[in-house]
Amino acid sequence: MQRVDDPEPPVRTATPEDMVSLAQHHRRMFEEIWEKQNRAVDPAVLANLEQAYAAKLAEELKSGACVAWVVDRAGRIVSSGAISILSYVPVPHDLSPKIAFLHSIFTEPEYRNQAYAQRITRAATRYCRQQGIRRLYLFSSDDGRRVYEKNGFEPVENVMIFHQP
Incomplete structure (x- = not known):
């Protein structure tokens, strides 16, 4: 664990070299949610999920359709997160079709409660603001809800999802 007098590791934009860690974190996120x-x-299923996410990153990090951030502690990625940029529909309060989905x-459990997720979320919202993206969506776990609310996200009651069988 980081000592109090250690400088904070910076949040940096992920590179293709970080894809393995990003994909592992994606898998572990679902694993923890399901266990809870x-x-x-x-x-x-988790191995296939990790592979599918790595494939998504390999394609979309290059194209710019996905942007990810990491916290790197001495060569180890201890926290990560990403956005996918999508075309959606204009709405009255935002005529742009461009939106981002935070995901x-x-x-890592031993690095929690150090505001790393919050810092990554702020990096994502800052990036969206710089790109003129006004709408940022996410699906939140119960554990993550507090982090997102601290960063200005609000629950929306009128959202539904349908899963094809």
Whole structure:
């Protein structure tokens, strides 16, 4: 764990070299959520998820459709998160079709409660503001809700999701 007198490690934009850590964090995020929900955790499903996320990153980090951030402590990625930039529909309060979806925020358990997720979230909102993206969406776990609310996110009651069988 970081000592109080150590300088804070910076949040930096992820590079292709960080993809393995990003994909592992994505998998571990779902693993933790499912365990807390007492859902069965299938290692094969998680391995496929990790591979699929790595493939997404390989394509979308290059194209700019996905931007990710990491906290690197002495060569170890201890926290990460990303946005995917999408085309959606204009709405009365934002005529731009460009939106971002914040996802895959994860911090290694021994590095939690040091505001790393909050700093990554702020990096994402700052990036969106600089790019003129006014709408940033996310699905939050119960544990993450406090971090996002501290950063100005608000729950929306009129959202539904349909999963194809």
